[in-house]
Amino acid sequence: MPLNFADRLNNVETSAIRELFKLLGKPGIISFAGGFPDSAMFDVDGIRIAANAALTNEPGAALQYGATEGYGPLREQIASFMRNKGAQDLTPEQLIVTTGSQQALDLLGKTMISPGDKVIVEGPTFLATIQCFRLYGAELISAPVDGEGVKTDELERLIEEHRPKFVYLIPTFGNPSGALLNEERRRAVLAMAVKHQTLVVEDDPYGDLYFGETPPPLSLLALSAQVPGSRELLVHCGSLSKVLSPGLRVGWMVGPAELLGKATMCKQFSDAHTSTFAQATAAQYLLAGRMPGTLAKVRKVYAERAAAMGDALRRELGDGIEFVQPQGGLFIWARLTGANGKLADGAELAKRAIENNVAFVPGAPFYASNPDVATLRLSFATVGIDKIEEGIARLAASL
Template sequence: MQFADRLQNVETSAIRELFKLLGTPGIVSFAGGFPDSAMFDVDGIREASQRALDEAGALQYGATEGYEPLRSELSAFMKGKGVDVAPQGLIVTTGSQQALDLIGKTLIGPGDKVIVEGPTFLATIQCFRLYGAQLISAPIDGEGVKTDELEKLIEEHRPKFVYLIPTFGNPSGALLNLERRKKVLEMAVKHNTVIVEDDPYGDLYFTETPPPPSLMALTAQVPGSRELLVHCGSMSKVLSPGLRVGWMIAPPALLANAVMCKQFSDAHTSTFAQATAAQYLKSGRMPATLARVRQVYAGRCDAMADALKADLGDAVTFTKPQGGLFFWARLTGANGGPTDASAFAKKAIEQLVAFVPGAPFFAEKPDVATLRLSFATADVARIKDGIARLAKAL
């Protein structure tokens, strides 16, 4: 059987391969990138799904652009976050992952250059490479992408677009500060470069005040930037990933082409899932759900930070995240300790604890000393136990 040449550009996810090892009884996993099922508002979702069944057309084929009541609710949801978008200014996607795939289909041709953060979301690397992109990594620090370095790369490579996760990035956990956000928009206008903002974690902040406004919200302050910005949102981390409800806000021409491509792939996102999400948003339960999720995850984040400092000491360095689901750490090799996260991961599995080595998250020049730890699905006691096991693997 002869497969498409494009498959030569991608390989099986290292994370998915790691999951095959996680069925071992008693293992503590910091490897997953998903939310805790215990955080799902099951009662609220059940009530929303029951009301959805009373909606005309909820079990029928629907519009590719999305179920109109959900588009209206998402418009209001985004307005609450400072983004003025009409229901017709967004489309509903099957998770934000489909939005990224549609961006790849509509914008990337073989050999096109795309700038991503180093590190960035692994599925994005795989998706964009599948469409033939040449990926270029922009360096980051604890406050997100280094905008001075990013601008140099834009000037040198003239990319088709730049892909960023500005708020609590996966895997970095980094939060792009307000000054850099504005610089990103200014350089987009200056260099006529499209910016793709992926924002699945923006509502998962642990501070009393929200993080800086999204790039999409800030476009109102930078004339000309709205026409160059694509925003991808998701209900997966705040409501339920099983619903597979995401959305994309983009200039009209891109939305039109994305809708055309979506018609070819799935016709439309599940109408019943969309109707359920619409009813949930309409119910007004989301603020209380978010408050609970933030409180629980904040406590787990604190527990992991304290345990890493106490048990691993100077064997790792990290910046404590202010939100999201992840710690991004780096092995230092102090006192003869490990410097290769992949080798360290194998020793950790022997101690019945798992994490994800960081190298696969780099599109180029991987840092083999890095690793990603998720605190989302383990309670405080298991976090302490798991980090103690990591210390034994040093």
């Protein structure tokens, strides 16, 4: 008997990135496709010490069922972590712990989206967000971005036209754009949230991965204290996946109390609570004060790799490609120009590149509408400098 699946599945399909991974088993392939951190950067000793401390200090709490809102000591540590980044008045009660920030997005879909609701996202944006929100029946509207993030004049026009249920942004080193929303635009986003009484969701998994000595502008969460009325219209999603370990699956959501209450109720239905052992381990890690040292290490390595990839792209592909050199994060977002008759189709280049044993993700799937087929996303995070240079040379040979 054929299975009669839910109608909501008609609006989504499997991830183009996950499908691409099936092709990466070829020997000798150099992959710029992944969106994950380098496992060699994980502080294995620090996490081991933290896990042992969790089992030594509070074994019952670490191994037993826990509160859906999250393990108390971890909520305290996350609130402290965020206060140190400018969210000075944040309390543990104003956040819930989620199973990665991906679950926070799913909870937003469950609590906020009814079929046919309009949601504004960046064009391009995180592929899993597109899939998640469409699963719940959202009509997605794309707001254009440039090298400094979402174009706020266009964003406001779209808000006025569509009256969305909410606006979803990755302001700091976005995936896939790598763009950093400047402070003027950040203030504009918060101001228009108040003006139009529109909820804004800030997804911030990459904000700690800045290059150089100067951190990026304050998060929307931190900056909201300077824009009266904006805090009540803001949701902030954070994660330890890109800076500590994806395997811990620890994220969080800050938001209005009423929304957190509904999200907690929905979370009870799905996983009861995020792994208490993972939460207790993360709490002990943050308490031990190892995070600053870990971040300093990964920032240095990723900055070197980003610079090497940018240099190689300019050297090997020349006027055949254009991009903004990222100031942080994990990605270079580029566009094929078609100059001098060269290829200007990211999907076609991806096919040729696989034949030359190099992989990346074409840009079109990252658009909710009107995709730019000339775009592509390259991750520099998991590949050493020698392999970056070799891989970009292979990419140029594919063009």
